[in-house]
Amino acid sequence: MEVLHPRCAGLDVHKDMVVACVRLLVDGRPRREVRTFKTVTRELLEMAEWLAGHDCTHIVMEATGVYWKPVWHILADGEFELLLANAAHVKNVPGRKTDVNDATWLADLLACARASSLSGNDPATPCGCRRPWKTPTSSWTQ
Numbered sequence: 001m002e003v004l005h006p007r008c009a010g011l012d013v014h015k016d017m018v019v020a021c022v023r024l025l026v027d028g029r030p031r032r033e034v035r036t037f038k039t040v041t042r043e044l045l046e047m048a049e050w051l052a053g054h055d056c057t058h059i060v061m062e063a064t065g066v067y068w069k070p071v072w073h074i075l076a077d078g079e080f081e082l083l084l085a086n087a088a089h090v091k092n093v094p095g096r097k098t099d100v101n102d103a104t105w106l107a108d109l110l111a112c113a114r115a116s117s118l119s120g121n122d123p124a125t126p127c128g129c130r131r132p133w134k135t136p137t138s139s140w141t142q
Contacts, residue, residue, distance in 0.1 A: 003030075004113040009051055010106025011061035012099045013068045015039065020047055021103035022054045023111050032107065034100050039067070044074040052078055060110040062087045062102075083110070 006025035011018055021034045033054070037047040051059065059075060061068050063084040075082055085106065 003111050005058045005111050007055050008058040008060070008107055008110045009054075009056045010103045010108070010110060011059060011071065012102040012106065013039075013061050013064070013071050014099070015065075015067055017099075018044070018047060018071060019099040019103040020051065021100070021107045022051065022056060023104075023107035024054060025111070030108075030111070032104060034103060036099075039070060041070075041074070044071060048074050048078050051075070051080065057081060058083065058110055060085050060106050062106065085109075 003025055007023075009020055009022045011020050016039055018037045018039060019034065020037065021032055024031045024033075035047075035050065037043040057079075058081045060083045061071060064087045068084065072082060072084075
């Protein structure tokens, strides 16, 4: 399968932690590195530095609840292309569900841009994922 994003990451975001999987294409083979970070600002900044240190260009995270928003705030300041994935569309095959497996699965889906697995409503959006239609820093108006 063609790799569209050779340096990308998948994030499994929770209330108290983020499991991050960096997926790099090295000599034509995928290499993955997984780390867990707490959701305090200091550690989210450390995660951003870690992702930038691996020259990640694209990052995908599931849009479950509101826990992705602080992560988005921190990463939006970097040079990353951020994408949200609908959790219902990126479910992994049945079996052992772990946070590491989820982060790895998201990174793999993003790397190959499997549109059938990352399907959203807007086919023009990369990988069928979506960006928030309201930026995290914008205010709601009526």
